Amino acid sequence: SSSSIEDVDQAGTLLQLCVDRHYVSPGQPNVELFQRGMCCSYGPLGTELRRNLLDQWWHSVTGSRAQVFGLNTLSSSSSRDRAADGGGQLRMVESEHLKQLLDRQELSKEQLIQEVRMLLQRSPSVRTNLLQGALEQFVPSMELVNRKLPFGLAETGLCLQPSRGSGCPAEVTQTSLVWFCSPRTSSQWLDHWTRQRLRWWRKFARSPSDFSSSEVPEEELEEPASRGVRIIYHFPWGPESLETLWSRGNSELLHTHQGVRSKLQPRGGQKSIPHVVSVTGNMDRGMMAFLSNSLQQLKREDSKQRLQQRRVLKLHPVLAPVKVALDIGRGATVEMRRVCEGLLQEFLEANILAWPGYLDTAQTSMEQLNTKYDEMGVLFTVVIGENTLESGLLQVRSRDTTIKETMHISEIRNFLSRYISAADNI
Amino acid sequence: SSSSIEDVDQAGTLLQLCVDRHYVSPGQPNVELFQRGMCCSYGPLGTELRRNLLDQWWHSVTGSRAQVFGLNTLSSSSSRDRAADGGGQLRMVESEHLKQLLDRQELSKEQLIQEVRMLLQRSPSVRTNLLQGALEQFVPSMELVNRKLPFGLAETGLCLQPSRGSGCPAEVTQTSLVWFCSPRTSSQWLDHWTRQRLRWWRKFARSPSDFSSSEVPEEELEEPASRGVRIIYHFPWGPESLETLWSRGNSELLHTHQGVRSKLQPRGGQKSIPHVVSVTGNMDRGMMAFLSNSLQQLKREDSKQRLQQRRVLKLHPVLAPVKVALDIGRGATVEMRRVCEGLLQEFLEANILAWPGYLDTAQTSMEQLNTKYDEMGVLFTVVIGENTLESGLLQVRSRDTTIKETMHISEIRNFLSRYISAADNI
Numbered sequence: 001s002s003s004s005i006e007d008v009d010q011a012g013t014l015l016q017l018c019v020d021r022h023y024v025s026p027g028q029p030n031v032e033l034f035q036r037g038m039c040c041s042y043g044p045l046g047t048e049l050r051r052n053l054l055d056q057w058w059h060s061v062t063g064s065r066a067q068v069f070g071l072n073t074l075s076s077s078s079s080r081d082r083a084a085d086g087g088g089q090l091r092m093v094e095s096e097h098l099k100q101l102l103d104r105q106e107l108s109k110e111q112l113i114q115e116v117r118m119l120l121q122r123s124p125s126v127r128t129n130l131l132q133g134a135l136e137q138f139v140p141s142m143e144l145v146n147r148k149l150p151f152g153l154a155e156t157g158l159c160l161q162p163s164r165g166s167g168c169p170a171e172v173t174q175t176s177l178v179w180f181c182s183p184r185t186s187s188q189w190l191d192h193w194t195r196q197r198l199r200w201w202r203k204f205a206r207s208p209s210d211f212s213s214s215e216v217p218e219e220e221l222e223e224p225a226s227r228g229v230r231i232i233y234h235f236p237w238g239p240e241s242l243e244t245l246w247s248r249g250n251s252e253l254l255h256t257h258q259g260v261r262s263k264l265q266p267r268g269g270q271k272s273i274p275h276v277v278s279v280t281g282n283m284d285r286g287m288m289a290f291l292s293n294s295l296q297q298l299k300r301e302d303s304k305q306r307l308q309q310r311r312v313l314k315l316h317p318v319l320a321p322v323k324v325a326l327d328i329g330r331g332a333t334v335e336m337r338r339v340c341e342g343l344l345q346e347f348l349e350a351n352i353l354a355w356p357g358y359l360d361t362a363q364t365s366m367e368q369l370n371t372k373y374d375e376m377g378v379l380f381t382v383v384i385g386e387n388t389l390e391s392g393l394l395q396v397r398s399r400d401t402t403i404k405e406t407m408h409i410s411e412i413r414n415f416l417s418r419y420i421s422a423a424d425n426i
Numbered sequence: 427s428s429s430s431i432e433d434v435d436q437a438g439t440l441l442q443l444c445v446d447r448h449y450v451s452p453g454q455p456n457v458e459l460f461q462r463g464m465c466c467s468y469g470p471l472g473t474e475l476r477r478n479l480l481d482q483w484w485h486s487v488t489g490s491r492a493q494v495f496g497l498n499t500l501s502s503s504s505s506r507d508r509a510a511d512g513g514g515q516l517r518m519v520e521s522e523h524l525k526q527l528l529d530r531q532e533l534s535k536e537q538l539i540q541e542v543r544m545l546l547q548r549s550p551s552v553r554t555n556l557l558q559g560a561l562e563q564f565v566p567s568m569e570l571v572n573r574k575l576p577f578g579l580a581e582t583g584l585c586l587q588p589s590r591g592s593g594c595p596a597e598v599t600q601t602s603l604v605w606f607c608s609p610r611t612s613s614q615w616l617d618h619w620t621r622q623r624l625r626w627w628r629k630f631a632r633s634p635s636d637f638s639s640s641e642v643p644e645e646e647l648e649e650p651a652s653r654g655v656r657i658i659y660h661f662p663w664g665p666e667s668l669e670t671l672w673s674r675g676n677s678e679l680l681h682t683h684q685g686v687r688s689k690l691q692p693r694g695g696q697k698s699i700p701h702v703v704s705v706t707g708n709m710d711r712g713m714m715a716f717l718s719n720s721l722q723q724l725k726r727e728d729s730k731q732r733l734q735q736r737r738v739l740k741l742h743p744v745l746a747p748v749k750v751a752l753d754i755g756r757g758a759t760v761e762m763r764r765v766c767e768g769l770l771q772e773f774l775e776a777n778i779l780a781w782p783g784y785l786d787t788a789q790t791s792m793e794q795l796n797t798k799y800d801e802m803g804v805l806f807t808v809v810i811g812e813n814t815l816e817s818g819l820l821q822v823r824s825r826d827t828t829i830k831e832t833m834h835i836s837e838i839r840n841f842l843s844r845y846i847s848a849a850d851n852i
Contacts, residue, residue, distance in 0.1 A: 022570065025499075025563060025566060026566050039498075039500065040500065041497075041498065041499045041500055041559070041562075041563065042497070042498040043495075043497070043563075043566070043567075044495040044496050044497065044567075044570065046498065047496040047497055047498040047581075048496055050498065051484075051496075058477075059774075059777065062774075063774035063775070063777075066767065066770050066782035066785060067782070067785065069469075069470040070470050070473040070474055070477075071467075071468070071469070071470065071473055072465075072467065072468040072472065072473040072476065073451075073467045074465065074466065074467055074597060075584060075597060076586075076595070076597065078594050089520060089521055089522065090518055090519070090520060090521065091518070091519050091520075091521050092516055092517070092518055092519075092552060092586070092595060093516070093517050093518075093519045093546070093549075094515060094516060094517075094588060094589065094595070095515055095516065095517050095546060095551075096515065098542070098546060099543075099546070102539045102542060102543065108535075109534075109535040109538065112535065112538070112539075113528045113538075116524070116528060116542065117525075117528060120519070120521060120524060120525070122594075123519075124594055124595065125521075126518060133467070136467075137451060137467065137469075140451060140452050140469070141469075141470075144448065144470065144785075144786075145785050145786065146785060146786040148785070155473075157584075158501060158583075158584070160502075160518070162520060163520065168504050168548075168550055169502070169518060169520070169550065171500060171501060171502065341492065344492050348485075348489035349489070351485065356492035356493070359492060359493065359570075359571050359572060359574070360570075360571065360572040
């Protein structure tokens, strides 16, 4: 159907824009990783977007309740039996050691096989999720809350996905909350966190209804989960899962601690082993979802009455990597450049990411400049002209309204700070 | 000598304190990793300290000049020849594939060796530093600055250190700035970045003179570096390097881009290939340096006139993981707990990390509480008492002055925000 062609087209447009506008580094294999919801090599804008997204996730989860604590575990671990971790599928092997084994002429085939097996056994396994680390830290973490339930452990970090036969393992920027609670409340907590997570995704959306939650059908449940919910984004090419919540029971916790129940029991009369609710997100796909959701395509006439497509990346002000671009109007002088440098420094000190457009001295028209910054999702463009040197006035264009305002140079920083923090509190 | 015994003791005290106060997860192998300046499993306070440190590094480097751009590259890469990366020392091998090979009875020894070699060749190599990724992104990044020098690429992330024979490869939280400049300015830039970096380390120190820079002696220079500088911290057990700056010439850049000089030349008359200055930091050791530097041990008398050691972790207010702890005085009630919860929420919304001390209802004296929070490095302790419910007044104790002030509940958030941002601007 024509609609599916349009959708495929939309995906192509989005990916091309991501490469052209410094979100994703160029190169077909890299772009394909991104499209599959995997971590790829990001350009400066993609790097900042991911930073912003991870920061927001972190604050929303660790700041949502008193009982959520941050955690950082190792991404590889030596020869432990990792119950919740695919059993050491991926191993980090020292290439030289293996080559030295293969070079040992005196070994028989059987001896060689034996030696290679032992090397593999000794090689550290790479994590495929953040769950296992949190399960291991359950016991020391209980002391933080005087051994009382519920509480949670939050972590973000890279995990590896085994290739499952085809090609090469890929990296994913994962977020994880592992929530420990009493058995009878685990289903309620699953609902609680589902609501909390969905609200978070929708907070930054241009079109919130594209984000939804859906219960995992019973036949799709994997051991040991008794219930599951997916937070879904409806991409132009179909729905994909951004974050998954599982009610996992207590078998993995018991297994991780060799079944020593006494270590796992909370204070008080309760003899029951805590149940685990896991909330696992893929922030690479999350980036893609917000980029896709924020891309607005508008038909409009250019100054020569030709019909053109205007593309704007209307990323939420909190997520937008570049808050303000600094440019020089016609007739650039050394003084104007100095004004730009001073303003840039002022913005950076106030933690407002500013784009040094004035470094790119290629002659571009204002129209081309606006097109570029709209596609980058830059919130405001500031143009310094001759006038600025005399009167201190500069032009500020808004991405969302396209309206240009004149403002005094002393006001611009506070204006931006207020704008961003107002958007954060909506 | 007795001084060295004292120093060893100091190291032991510091490490024990890090474990007891939730910086480092318990377990001897974990603590040893941390002591060796490697990434380990961090508790909630260590996780926040690392976040704060990495955030500060990021802002200081990407915000220091217009021409520094953030970057995120992959931590593993398929079968590429990584010049600056130890030549693929560590490989990520899919355990099942290798085992299947070993199980194939029909293969002769020579065939088996051949197959294992090919599997190793196909397996992605894991990065040991962030330099290679930046070298690869040099060409697309040049477009950001209209192909003009100088500019830089910044990245933070985990890297692996090969075990060099003994034991197991270890992870390091690395920071990297790769600076591209004209050949004749590279030595000046090395000096510029050395000054900038040293200033940064000293900004957060209790005793800034423990941080110093030192030129790498010519006989210790490794190919292709022509000059090097180390930022050193003088630990009680000796000096160790926190960040290293190298003037690396252009051979690695040329090698990465297969010697295609035309791609690498900047705009304008210059035909010369840019030189590279690398600035590489180890933020796990950086954490250890700041923890060590901030630990103050004071003799004092307790309330029963016994001589005691008072230990305070005087971390810089910007780095301190917990800004404020919330506790309930004698005679805790449900209402007091609600006041705590409300205040906690208020702090978290203002991005002030608060510690829910009131969750730990174990009966501890104020003295024990102060000892605990001083060792955690908590800036302020707020105690809610009966009085608070009536008058809105609460007690605020400062870690650094140990003075207790009475403050109205409506003032505390602004007081803390002002205190932290004032410390940031010194």
